[in-house]
Amino acid sequence: MKSKPSKIDAFFRETEKMGWGLSFGDIRLKTAYSQVLPKDVSLTTDLSRNIRLSMPIVSSPMDRVTEAKMAIAMAELGGFGVIHKNLSPKEQADQVKKVKFYLNAFIDNPICVSADDSIEDILKLKTEKEYKFFSFPVVDSERRVLGVVTRNDFEFCRNHQAKIKDIMSTEILDAKPGISVKAAYDKMSKNKKKILPMVDADGRLLGIYTYADVVRIVSDNSHGFTIDASGKLRVGAAIGVGADLEERLEYLSQAMVDLLVIDTAHGDTARMVEVIKYCKQHYGQIEIMAGNISEGASAKRLVEAGADSLRIGQGPGAICTTRMIAGIGCPQATAVYNCAKAVRGSGVSICADGGIEYSGDITIALALGASNVMLGRLLAGAEESPGMKYFRGNKTVKIYRGMGSLGAMLDNQASRERYGQGEASKDKLVPEGIEGEVEYKGEVSSIIFQLLGGLRSGLGYTGSPDIKTLQAKADCYRISGNALRESHPHDLDNIKDAPNYSSNRRNYESS
Numbered sequence: 001m002k003s004k005p006s007k008i009d010a011f012f013r014e015t016e017k018m019g020w021g022l023s024f025g026d027i028r029l030k031t032a033y034s035q036v037l038p039k040d041v042s043l044t045t046d047l048s049r050n051i052r053l054s055m056p057i058v059s060s061p062m063d064r065v066t067e068a069k070m071a072i073a074m075a076e077l078g079g080f081g082v083i084h085k086n087l088s089p090k091e092q093a094d095q096v097k098k099v100k101f102y103l104n105a106f107i108d109n110p111i112c113v114s115a116d117d118s119i120e121d122i123l124k125l126k127t128e129k130e131y132k133f134f135s136f137p138v139v140d141s142e143r144r145v146l147g148v149v150t151r152n153d154f155e156f157c158r159n160h161q162a163k164i165k166d167i168m169s170t171e172i173l174d175a176k177p178g179i180s181v182k183a184a185y186d187k188m189s190k191n192k193k194k195i196l197p198m199v200d201a202d203g204r205l206l207g208i209y210t211y212a213d214v215v216r217i218v219s220d221n222s223h224g225f226t227i228d229a230s231g232k233l234r235v236g237a238a239i240g241v242g243a244d245l246e247e248r249l250e251y252l253s254q255a256m257v258d259l260l261v262i263d264t265a266h267g268d269t270a271r272m273v274e275v276i277k278y279c280k281q282h283y284g285q286i287e288i289m290a291g292n293i294s295e296g297a298s299a300k301r302l303v304e305a306g307a308d309s310l311r312i313g314q315g316p317g318a319i320c321t322t323r324m325i326a327g328i329g330c331p332q333a334t335a336v337y338n339c340a341k342a343v344r345g346s347g348v349s350i351c352a353d354g355g356i357e358y359s360g361d362i363t364i365a366l367a368l369g370a371s372n373v374m375l376g377r378l379l380a381g382a383e384e385s386p387g388m389k390y391f392r393g394n395k396t397v398k399i400y401r402g403m404g405s406l407g408a409m410l411d412n413q414a415s416r417e418r419y420g421q422g423e424a425s426k427d428k429l430v431p432e433g434i435e436g437e438v439e440y441k442g443e444v445s446s447i448i449f450q451l452l453g454g455l456r457s458g459l460g461y462t463g464s465p466d467i468k469t470l471q472a473k474a475d476c477y478r479i480s481g482n483a484l485r486e487s488h489p490h491d492l493d494n495i496k497d498a499p500n501y502s503s504n505r506r507n508y509e510s511s
Contacts (some may be wrong), residue, residue, distance in 0.1 A: 002140055006009055006471070006472060006473070006474070007343070007474065007476075008337065008367065008368060008369075008471075008474055008475065008476065009476075011475065011476055012337050012338075012341075014383065015334070015478065017369055019269070019472050020334070020478075021330050021331035021334040021335075022331050022333040022334050022367065022478065023316070023331045023332050023355060024332060024333050024355050024356070024357070024361040024364045024479055025147065025357070025361075025484055026331075026479060026484075027333055027364050027476045027477065027478060027479065028364075028476060028477050028479050028483070029363065029364060029407075029461070029474055029475070029476050030245065030462075030464065030474075030475040030476060030477065031464055032277050032461075032462050032463040032473065032475075033437065033463055033469055034460055034461065034462070034463035036459065036460050036463055036464060036465050037317065037455035038304070038453070038457050038459065039456065039459040041456050041459040041465055041466060042465060042466040043055045043056060043078075043452065043455065043466075043467065044097065044466070044467075044468075045349075045366075045371045045467050046310040046349040046371045046372075047080055047287075047309060047349060047351075047372060047402050048140060048288075048289060048309035048348075048349055049236060049287065049308040049309070049347050049348065049349075050287060050308070051080075051226075051258060051259060051287055053078060053079055053080055054077075054078025054224045054225075054226065055077065055079050055448070055452055056079075056362070056366060056370075056371065056372035056373060056433070056455075056467065057074070057079040057080075057081065057313070057362075057372065057373060057375060057448060057452075058074070058079060058080045058081070058082065058236075058351060058372050058373065058375070059071065059074050059080070059081040059084065059374070059375060059376075059379050060081070060374050060375060060376040060379070061083060061084040061085065061236070061237070061238035061261055061263055061403075061476075062084055062376050062380075062402075062403055063084045063086040063386060063403070063408060063411075064380050064385060064386055064387050064399055064400050064401055065081060065084070065375075065376050065379055065380050065386070066081045066082055066083055066084055066379075066385070066386075067084070067386045068095045068096075068098035068102075068130075068387075069386075069433070070101050070232075070379065070382065070385055070386075071083060071095075071099045072098070072102050072103075072233060072384075072430065073382075073384045073443075073445065073473075074226075075099065075225060075226040075227070075234055075235065076103075076225055076233070076449050077224075077314075078224045078225065078226055079150065079226065079448070080226055080234060080235075080236060080259070080372075081099070081235060081236065082235075082236035082237060082259070082261050083095045083099075083235065083237045083238065083257060084375075085237070085238040085239060085240055085248070085414045086403070086408065086411065086412040086414050086415060087264060088250075088293075089244055089248040089250075089251040090251055092237055092248065092251070092252065093237075093251035093252055093254065093255040093257075094255075096235055096252060096255040096256070096257050097145055097255045097454045098130070099235035099445065100232045100233065100235065100255065100256050101232075102132065102217065102233055103213055103225070103227075103231070103232070103233050105181050105184075105209060105210070105216070105217045105230075105231045106181075106198075106207055106208070106209055106214045106230070106231075107207055107208050107209075107210065108206070108207040109139060109207070110136075110205070110207060110208045111129075111131065111136060111204065112136060112137050112138070112139045112143070113136045113137075113138055113139075113149065113164050114125070114138070114139070114140075114164065115140070115147070115163065115164050115165035115168065116147055116163055116164070116165065117163065117164045118160070118162065118163060118164075119154065119157055119159070119160045119161070119162050119163075119164065119167065120161060122149075122154075122164065123319065133192050133210070134150060134151035134154060135148065135149065135150045135195045135210065135440045136148070136149050136196050137149065137195070137208060138164055138165070138168045140206060142154070143204045143205045144202070144203045144204055144205070144436060145172055145197050145199055145203055145204075145205050145336050146165075146168070146170070146195075147164075147168035147172060147175065147353060148168060148169050148170055148172060148195060148197070148205040149164055149167060149168045149169070150169075150194050150195070151194075153167040153168065153169070154328035157239075159173040159196055164231065171180055172197065173187065173188075173191050173193045173196060173197075174196065174197045174198065174199045175187065175196050175197070175198050175199075175209070176198070176199070177198060177200070177206060179198065179252055180470075181209075181214055181217050181218060182218060184209040184214050185211075185214045185215065185217075185218045185355070186194050188209065188214060189209050193211070194210065194211045195208050195210050195211065196208060196209040196211075196214075196242035196353045204506070213231070214229065216374050217231055220432065228258060231338050231407070232256070234258040234259075235255045235257060235258060235259075236257065236259035236260065236261055237255075237259075237261065237274075238258060238259070238260075238261075238262075238263035238290070239252070239260050239262055239263065240263060240264065240414055240417045240418060241262065241264055241269075241271045241272060241274075241275045241417070241423075242413070242414075242417040244423050245275065245278075245380040245491060249279065249282070249283060252286075253283050253286065256337045257286060258286070258288070259286065259287045259288070259289055259309075260279060260283070260288050260289070261289045261291075262276065262288065262289070262290045262291070262401075263291075263418060264278075264291070264418055265291040265292060265314070265322065265404065265418055265419045265420070265432065266292070266293075266294065266377050266420070267290055267291040267292050267302065267311070267312070268293050268295070268297075268301060268302070269366050270297035271292060272305075273305040276290055276306050276307055277305060277306060279306075280306040285311070286306050287308040287309065288306065288307050288309070289307070289308065289309040289310070289311055289351060290302045290305070290307040290309070290310060290311065291310055291311025291312065291313075291351070291353065292314050292329040292353060293309050293310065293311070293312050293314070293335075293339065294312060294313065294329060294332075294335035294338075294339070295330060295335070295338060295339070296338040296339055296341060296342030297342070298339070299338075299339040299343050299350075300342050300343065303317040303343050303346050303348050304479050307468070308347060308348060308349075309349045309350075309351060309371075310339060310343065310348060310349070310350055311351045311374065312335050312339045312351065312352055312353060313334070313335065313352065313354035313355065313371060313374075314328065314329045314330065315328070315329035315354075316329075316331070316332040316335075316353075316354035316355030317353075317354040317376060317377070317402065317433075318354075318376070318377040318400075318436075319376070319377065319400060319401060319402035319433050319434050319435070319436060320325050320354065320402050320404065320432065320433050321402075321404070321432055321433055321434060322404065322432040322433075323433070325430065325431075325432050327433065331353065331360055332355035332365075332446075333355075333364065333365075333368060334364055336350060336352045336368045336369060336370050337368040337369055339369075340368060340369020340370060341369060344369075349371035350369055350370045350403075351370065351371070351373065352365040352368075352370035352372070352373045353373070353374035354374070354375055357452045358454070358500070358501065359450065359454025359455055359458075359500060360454055360458060362451060362455050362458075363454070363455050363458030363459070363462075363470075364476070365495065366455075366467050366468050366470055366471065367462075367476070368471075369473035376400070377400055377438060377448060378447065378451070380398060380438045380441065381397070381398050381400075381438040381440050381441040381446060381447075382441055382442070382447055383399060383440075383443050383444065383446055384443070384444045385444075387399050389440045392437060393449065395439055395440075396440035397437040397438060397439055398437065398438055398440055399435065399436075400435070400436055401433065401435035401439060402432070402433020402434060402435070402436045403418055403430055403433060403477040404418065404419050404431055404433035405433040405435045406429060406431040406435075408433070409421070409429050410426055410429070416429065417501070419432050426466060429487050439502075442479055446499070450499050450500040451500070453500070454500060455486065458470075462474055486499040489503065498502065
């Protein structure tokens with residue numbers, strides 16, 4: 001059934017007549033009668049056809065934004081993280097595995113140690129691999145369980161040259177296949193054991209239950225987490241359309257990735273269509289986000305090819321120079337609206353990637369038809385983002401760079417391929433991005449708290465209890481340059497920034 005035209009539809013019909021392309025800064029939503037309190041709104045939304053999120057924020061697959069730490073944090077907050085592809089296929093898959101194994105009641109391929117390994121070797125391995133756990137099954141060459149070592153065994157061992165067999169517990173509590181999570185919890189609680197190996201009839205290891213994760217499942221402490229049917233955190237990974245596609249896909253499939261983001265600067269190409277179809281034919285269990293695009297006709301083509309989600313935005317990012325270098329690109333608000341309208345009723349969700357300066361821009365993006373937004377700069381200063389923090393003047397900062405920046409292109413073939421320059425020599429590159437610094441902001445949970453707080457307020461002001469209602473009833477103004485100035489704090493000296501507003505970000509250019 002065809003959906004009823006909204007007030008937003010009427011607004012954009014008028015702007016289209018004028019030939020205007022609008023950014024989020026050109027628009028403000030109209031307030032409406034409301035019986036909705038911000039604390040009561042639902043932020044649940046779709047990431048793709050079959051993946052739901054508790055909140056509509058996705059961390060961008062950029063090499064200064066998302067690796068395993070960020071993806072874990074985002075999933076625990078109810079959002080989603082996409083691991084960047086400026087890694088080898090194996091390295092990227094290892095990052096995905098860190099997320100998938102981070103919070104999982106049953107681990108079917110646990111990290112095991114040998115009885116002849118030294119304590120020093122295992123501690124070094126733990127540091128190198130950034131393992132958060134301290135419990136390991138001890139197995140022989142046939143994967144028969146010989147014992148278990150836990151945090152206590154390591155902490156009370158003074159001699160790091162000792163062997164695992166010298167400290168492991170050989171009083172093994174195990175379970176047979178078919179045991180439920182509740183039964184595993186009861187057995188571990190009664191015997192005060194932190195891990196429970198599952199073994200076959202010959203004593204060979206099939207996997208382990210970990211106590212912390214079993215408790216989480218039994219007590220439902222994972223409420224709001226983005227998890228799959230087996231209790232694992234969900235995570236995505238970016239892929240390109242270049243030479244290593246098949247190898248990367250195989251590694252990522254084995255790592256149980258939930259979403260593949262086909263990551264190109266221009267997503268409306270014959271090669272993109274080929275890659276979507278290839279992924280669906282060979283890895284049909286994995287959801288596909290395709291992009292980047294900014295036109296409605298492009299959105300229709302990618303949906304027809306089989307995409308489950310679309311990534312919208314060509315040039316709106318803080319570090320992107322594509323529009324200036326290539327002279328192309330639709331302003332982001334218009335791009336989001338046009339693409340969302342083009343695929344209404346298809347079950348395919350829209351991810352607004354770029355152009356988000358403040359939390360209010362998220363509200364606007366969702367009102368225009370996006371199901372979620374993808375953030376780079378706003379998350380690049382988080383503790384969980386890759387890269388070191390350092391001092392610049394009186395501030396702590398981190399490096400943030402576009403995937404089309406010269407540095408990223410010089411460092412990685414994947415960045416060159418994203419901008420169609422995979423065959424170019426390093427002295428013949430044409431960058432479409434820059435490098436810069438962002439202020440260190442602490443843990444990503446604090447950043448997300450402020451962003452969601454603003455979004456909740458936006459839904460409250462418009463009388464919308466959820467995102468679907470916002471999209472159905474929202475109306476907006478096109479504002480002038482003076483109106484934008486009026487929207488910001490003004491006529492003050494020495495403005496003291498708030499945790500959700502920086503005076504350095506004010507954009508007072510005329511519309």
